[in-house]
Amino acid sequence: MVAGFIAICVVLAMAALACVAHQLWHDRRKPASTAALTASCLLIPVLAGLIYLQSSNYEWAHAGLEMGEDGSPPRVEELIGPLRARLEASPDDPRGWMLLGASYAQVERYSDAAQAFDRVLDLTGGRDMDALMGKAEALILGNPQRLLEDAGEMVEQVLLADPANPKGLWYGGLRASATGQDIIAVQRWRMMLEGPVTPEVRAIVEGELNRLGASVESGGAVSAEGNVEIRLTLGQPASPPPGAVLFIVARIPGQAGPPLAAKRVDGARFPLEVRLSDADAMLPGATISDQPELAITARLSARGQTTSGPGDYEAQAAWQAGQGALELELIHQP
Structure with missing residues (x-):
């Protein structure tokens, strides 16, 4: 039976x-x-x-x-x-x-x-x-x-x-x-x-x-070539309002105009690891994989807006190819 x-x-x-x-x-x-x-x-x-x-x-x-x-x-x-x-x-x-x-x-x-x-x-x-x-x-x-x-x-x-x-x-x-x-x-x-x-x-x-650009075999690493790995923490007071949105922007140092790449993260929880790749490029034909250095800006917007405002958390740093993960602490902006 x-x-x-x-x-x-x-x-x-x-x-x-x-x-x-x-x-x-x-x-x-x-x-x-x-x-x-x-x-x-x-x-x-x-x-x-x-x-x-x-x-x-x-x-x-x-x-x-x-x-x-x-x-x-x-x-x-x-x-x-x-x-x-x-x-x-x-x-x-x-x-x-x-x-x-x-x-x-x-x-x-x-x-x-x-x-x-x-x-x-x-x-x-x-x-x-x-x-x-x-x-x-x-x-x-x-x-x-x-x-x-x-x-x-x-x-x-x-x-x-x-x-x-x-x-x-x-x-x-x-x-x-x-x-x-x-x-x-x-x-x-x-x-x-x-x-x-x-x-x-x-x-x-x-x-x-x-x-996601990861090898399928167990134990292999995410393909790091051309990627910008960013580790973010939140400074005090670590209490963003509900609905806050994280924006990460990569620019060529000293170059004006639209950013080279950008990423939006809804519902971010910290500490957080984020990866920027060519898939995040903002302009047709643009890549970050062949850039020797980048200016990285991260901002947690309290209002969920792309423009900065009071109550946001922000951080900026320079990234160079081959340096590994970039550590950023987002600082509260009164």
Whole structure:
């Protein structure tokens, strides 16, 4: 019976993955589709595993989850109603709520999924990191902007408790990349590849590493040639207002006009590592990779504006090729 049930889980997982992977892979250049594709590849095997975990505690036939007339396993949609009914009758079952949350997420009912994972957190005193990660993922897939807000904070909390959590590493890498912390993104995605991942997930993660100019092999360094690595700290009082935006500008020393390169980082958290590359060039044909020296200005704008103003934090320094990371402390401007 156990072997048969495992086979059902495998069939369910692979069938569901085949249904969603092709279209999402076709649209993978879109950030939201990339996140969704990777989430699907990570979620569907987890969902199958959760079904198996429940098999020892649930009488599935009594719950209305019989096999189809043709011997096919039940679809995810068919799991939700009976499982929800069981949980309404016996609500103190965290594993049941986990399965329900994963099922809701798979059919893109993200708000319902987040609520189901919330029930797990309520029942476990907030200590179940898988439930917290599930809630964060549901919020992100429902609204990708949440990755830079509360859902992103949940991901960081998961990684503090479980540094090797694969979903935490994926979304934590996306969050780091979106906030200009490419070095952290590379570290997290490489660590993710050290664990067991499907070929589909590996291809996506390697694509993101290549986009950041990082070698795919574990342990390799981010390509440093032509890049300006900057490490920033915040001087006292280290309390920028909500919505502050970090701007980093690179100029050729003594040259007026538009900057050679610039980078904007929303939601910056300090200390912070940022990398400037040719991809940040402001002018057509401009590069920073062949510049012997640059004048670097970093400013944390309290108003989120490109022009300086009171309450900003600023720092300036000269950078020379081959010197390594540039250390900058942003000083408060009254």
